[in-house]
Amino acid sequence: MPTQIILDCDPGHDDAVAMLLAHGNPLVELVAVTTVFGNQTVEKTTRNALAVAAVAGITGVPFARGAHRPLVRTIETAESIHGESGLDGPHLPEPAFALDPRHAVDLIIDTILAAPPRTITLVPTAALTNIALAVRKEPRIAGLVKEVVLMGGGYAGGNWSATSEFNIVIDPEAAHIVFNESWPLTMVGLDVTHHALATPEVVAGIAAIGTPVARFVGELMDFFARSYRDAQGFEHPPVHDPVAVAYVIDPSVLTVRTAPLDVELTGTITLGMTVADLRQPAPEGTTTRVATRIDAPKFWSLVTEAIRAIG
Ligand code: BDR
Ligand code: CA
Numbered sequence: 012m013p014t015q016i017i018l019d020c021d022p023g024h025d026d027a028v029a030m031l032l033a034h035g036n037p038l039v040e041l042v043a044v045t046t047v048f049g050n051q052t053v054e055k056t057t058r059n060a061l062a063v064a065a066v067a068g069i070t071g072v073p074f075a076r077g078a079h080r081p082l083v084r085t086i087e088t089a090e091s092i093h094g095e096s097g098l099d100g101p102h103l104p105e106p107a108f109a110l111d112p113r114h115a116v117d118l119i120i121d122t123i124l125a126a127p128p129r130t131i132t133l134v135p136t137a138a139l140t141n142i143a144l145a146v147r148k149e150p151r152i153a154g155l156v157k158e159v160v161l162m163g164g165g166y167a168g169g170n171w172s173a174t175s176e177f178n179i180v181i182d183p184e185a186a187h188i189v190f191n192e193s194w195p196l197t198m199v200g201l202d203v204t205h206h207a208l209a210t211p212e213v214v215a216g217i218a219a220i221g222t223p224v225a226r227f228v229g230e231l232m233d234f235f236a237r238s239y240r241d242a243q244g245f246e247h248p249p250v251h252d253p254v255a256v257a258y259v260i261d262p263s264v265l266t267v268r269t270a271p272l273d274v275e276l277t278g279t280i281t282l283g284m285t286v287a288d289l290r291q292p293a294p295e296g297t298t299t300r301v302a303t304r305i306d307a308p309k310f311w312s313l314v315t316e317a318i319r320a321i322g
Pocket of ligand 2: 020021022023025026049050136137252
């Protein structure tokens, strides 16, 4: 039985690759895709999610639009990395199907309540606003999901400030809610995703597949490489979000450690910092884990094979 996942995302170049990995790998099944503001406005990220679905031939999966702004703060987007559309680079096709009429929060809740207990894995790859709202609206979901595996944070530094990662710092109150819930939670942060680099070898391996989906990914990576070089000085772009999906597919892709985790809400220069207490042993009953190492070749081989399998 594949692991059933809800992908909560803000496509976003790396969110798009996360969706393709989830669609193309037989060990996971996308049961819902929900969108949130982040890399761009929620109107744009939702449009982009539907465009990726059209490119990949994803059908029969409900897609729903979610939160348009953070819980407390004003909206901030990542146009410097993802461009004006949020998915600049390739041509974006028109949606092939209509959005689910429900709000993302309701689709998340309904999907979890309708499934057998502890079968659904939540995979957020964006601001945690939808997830926080969902667990506040229907607290039973905390005990009903299998686990939360999220891309966000980092215990050793940030990318949107010195200490803080984009997905967390753009809605730190939402992240605080999600990190402090009782569900098992794994933080897949910059500590590992900054080693998931789309090197020229990786990009050539994907290009060699030669399908429209592979070309789409190639065009995404071209743009992503340029903006990561110009905006953040990276030689090759880190492709963050599919790392969380890859961990659900094959936990041996990451080394993880049980550690208490929390989100800074009151620091004057550390807002949104994810603090991992890595002292050992972790206190009894700790339900949070943090990724510390990645097997990058294994990760890229999962991504490449998924793109090939989509055809
Ligand atoms: C995260 O921020 C977003 O811009 C990316 O899609 C990824 O989820 C990396 O910090
Ligand atoms: Ca994202």
